[in-house]
Amino acid sequence: RPRSHTVTTTSSSFTTNLSASSSTLAYEREFLRTVPGLLMVTEIVLGLLVWTLIAGTEYFLYPAFGWVMFVAVFYWVLTVFFLIIYMTMTYTRIPQVPWTMVGLCFNGSAFVLYLIAAIVDASSVTKDLDNHNYNSWAASSFFAFVVTSCYAGNTYFSFISWRSRTLQ
Numbered sequence: 001r002p003r004s005h006t007v008t009t010t011s012s013s014f015t016t017n018l019s020a021s022s023s024t025l026a027y028e029r030e031f032l033r034t035v036p037g038l039l040m041v042t043e044i045v046l047g048l049l050v051w052t053l054i055a056g057t058e059y060f061l062y063p064a065f066g067w068v069m070f071v072a073v074f075y076w077v078l079t080v081f082f083l084i085i086y087m088t089m090t091y092t093r094i095p096q097v098p099w100t101m102v103g104l105c106f107n108g109s110a111f112v113l114y115l116i117a118a119i120v121d122a123s124s125v126t127k128d129l130d131n132h133n134y135n136s137w138a139a140s141s142f143f144a145f146v147v148t149s150c151y152a153g154n155t156y157f158s159f160i161s162w163r164s165r166t167l168q
Contacts, residue, residue, distance in 0.1 A: 037086070039154045043154070044080055046143050047075060047076040049140070050143045050144050051072035054137065064121070067120055068120060068124075068144065078106065100158065107158045110154075111152050114147055114151055122144075125137040
C-alpha cells in the first residue's frame with residue numbers, strides 16, 4: 001500500500017523576527033563625532049598607554065602598580081566593549097536594558113576607580129623605588145589623570161542623558 005508523505009512546515013513569529021533583526025548590523029559613524037564618542041576613543045587610546053607603560057616594567061614587584069594595572073586593563077576592555085555596542089547600535093536591539101543607567105554606572109565607577117588608581121600611581125612613583133622604571137611610571141601617572149578626566153566628562157554626559165530620560 002502506498003504511503004502518503006505530507007510535510008507540514010510552520011513558522012513562528014519569533015524565528016521570523018530573529019532572522020529579520022539579525023540580518024545586518026548597523027554602523028553609526030556619527031557617534032565618533034559626538035563629544036561622548038570622542039571621549040571614549042580618547043579613553044581607549046590613553047588607557048592603553050597607561051597600562052602598557054606600566055606593563056613594560058617590573059610592576060608585579062609593587063602591589064600598588066598591580067592595582068593600577070587591574071583598573072586600567074579592566075576599564076580599557078569594558079570601554080572597547082561599549083564602543084562596539086554604540087558603534088554597531090546594539091543597544092537598540094536590546095531595549096530591555098536601561099542603557100542610560102548602565103552608561104552612568106559604568107562611567108561613574110570608571111571615574112572613581114581611575115581617580116583612586118591615578119592617585120595610587122602618582123604617590124608610588126619615586127626614584128628611590130626603582131630608578132630604571134621612573135619615567136614609565138611617571139608617564140603612566142600623567143596619562144591616568146588624563147583618562148580620569150575623560151571618564152569624568154563621560155560621567156557628566158551620561159548623567160545628563162539619564163536625567164533627561166527619567167524626566168520624560
